[in-house]
Amino acid sequence: LKRILFVDDESKVLDGLRRMLHAERKRWDLQFATSGEDALKACEESAFDVVVSDMRMPGMDGATLLGHIRDRFPSTTRIILSGHSELGSCTRAIPSAHRFLNKPCDPADLRATLERVCTLQEVLGGPELRKIVGQVSELPSVSSTYFSLTQAVQEPNFQIATVVEIIEKDLAMSARVLQLSNSAFFGLARRTTNLRDAVTYLGVDTIKNLALTTEVFRAFEPNSKVSASVWEAMQQHGIRTASIAVRLATNKQSRDIAGVAALLHDLGKLILAYKMPDAFCSSIALAQQNNCRSFEAEEKLLGISHAEIGACFLGFWGLPDLIIEAIAHHHHPLRIPHSDFDVSIVLYIADILTHELTDAPVSPGSPDLSETDRANLETLGLLHRLPEFRKLALDGGDG
Ligand SMILES: [Fe+2]
Numbered sequence: 357l358k359r360i361l362f363v364d365d366e367s368k369v370l371d372g373l374r375r376m377l378h379a380e381r382k383r384w385d386l387q388f389a390t391s392g393e394d395a396l397k398a399c400e401e402s403a404f405d406v407v408v409s410d411m412r413m414p415g416m417d418g419a420t421l422l423g424h425i426r427d428r429f430p431s432t433t434r435i436i437l438s439g440h441s442e443l444g445s446c447t448r449a450i451p452s453a454h455r456f457l458n459k460p461c462d463p464a465d466l467r468a469t470l471e472r473v474c475t476l477q478e479v480l481g482g483p484e485l486r487k488i489v490g491q492v493s494e495l496p497s498v499s500s501t502y503f504s505l506t507q508a509v510q511e512p513n514f515q516i517a518t519v520v521e522i523i524e525k526d527l528a529m530s531a532r533v534l535q536l537s538n539s540a541f542f543g544l545a546r547r548t549t550n551l552r553d554a555v556t557y558l559g560v561d562t563i564k565n566l567a568l569t570t571e572v573f574r575a576f577e578p579n580s581k582v583s584a585s586v587w588e589a590m591q592q593h594g595i596r597t598a599s600i601a602v603r604l605a606t607n608k609q610s611r612d613i614a615g616v617a618a619l620l621h622d623l624g625k626l627i628l629a630y631k632m633p634d635a636f637c638s639s640i641a642l643a644q645q646n647n648c649r650s651f652e653a654e655e656k657l658l659g660i661s662h663a664e665i666g667a668c669f670l671g672f673w674g675l676p677d678l679i680i681e682a683i684a685h686h687h688h689p690l691r692i693p694h695s696d697f698d699v700s701i702v703l704y705i706a707d708i709l710t711h712e713l714t715d716a717p718v719s720p721g722s723p724d725l726s727e728t729d730r731a732n733l734e735t736l737g738l739l740h741r742l743p744e745f746r747k748l749a750l751d752g753g754d755g
């Protein structure tokens with residue numbers, strides 16, 4: 357039974373939520389509090405899996421409450437509910453909330469969101485993953501450049517020059533950001549050789565995401581266990597998948613999120629290769645022997661795959677929850693309910709198309725999907741669009 361706490365100063369709203377979710381009481385233990393102070397007290401008495409808080413409340417507001425909960429009960433998933441007029445004040449909740457929901461909220465949306473965050477908790481909190489996390493004693497840390505960047509762009513009147521300066525101080529990063537900016541992923545009309553142009557063309561958010569990707573890959577440099585060519589191939593796979601994902605995404609926001617998720621989706625493979633080289637090698641051998649995909653071999657050997665491992669570590673590094681979710685389920689899209697063409701679906705499809713394009717020997721006629729992928733697409737109601745997706749994936753060509 358998942359414990360979920362709802363916080364709102366208006367008891368009418370709470371009554372509405374209670375009614376809305378009445379049918380779920382067998383799987384969700386719902387509790388209610390009418391102020392931030394009461395909510396904290398309730399959390400101290402016994403921990404909650406999820407806290408859903410209103411943004412605007414007298415006394416302690418939602419952002420402050422979720423900040424306290426993040427510091428004191430880090431494993432609780434934090435969701436903020438806010439009305440349209442409060443969008444501005446809501447940015448304060450960005451560092452402390454995992455998800456944002458509009459108020460008044462649509463019952464189906466609320467239920468799906470709760471279901472999704474509970475599933476993610478289960479997937480990332482499972483015993484197999486905990487065992488692996490325990491084995492990976494030392495986490496490579498993400499250097500300060502990314503955090504400086506994140507802070508700089510949060511300033512209300514930040515200047516592009518400041519962003520450029522921060523990246524330039526970090527030579528390896530500026531080289532890599534330029535290299536990625538010029539990769540076909542972004543389809544820039546002409547090559548950029550200076551960072552200022554790259555930032556201007558691609559936008560600060562994209563550059564920030566590239567910086568993050570660079571950091572993450574830098575945390576695992578090629579070494580005796582992972583050759584430069586394997587490391588490079590892994591990064592290339594991320595870039596290819598991202599180039600397809602951004603073309604599949606249907607709006608700017610999901611394009612940005614799907615792009616980063618795609619760049620990093622197989623990070624768990626690097627973690628396995630570096631931190632559990634024996635398991636990594638056995639899974640490759642098993643995949644070859646059984647002629648199956650690497651994640652299936654990993655699941656046979658470890659009970660989970662690089663998808664969950666990568667998602668878990670990206671969670672430690674504080675990546676946005678939607679990215680973590682998409683990565684965690686990128687081989688099993690049916691684990692969660694979907695709202696039309698969301699980031700998780702985009703990543704799933706981009707990944708299978710990338711594998712289709714790069715894994716199989718290129719032969720005339722389109723290569724076919726695995727039975728599981730075909731069934732997944734069928735269930736998602738997207739199988740009939742496969743030719744369209746394939747065309748999109750090919751058209752962008754990424755050399
Ligand atoms: Fe994967």
Ligand SMILES: [Fe+2]
Nearest residue numbers: 593621622707
């Ligand atoms: Fe992949």
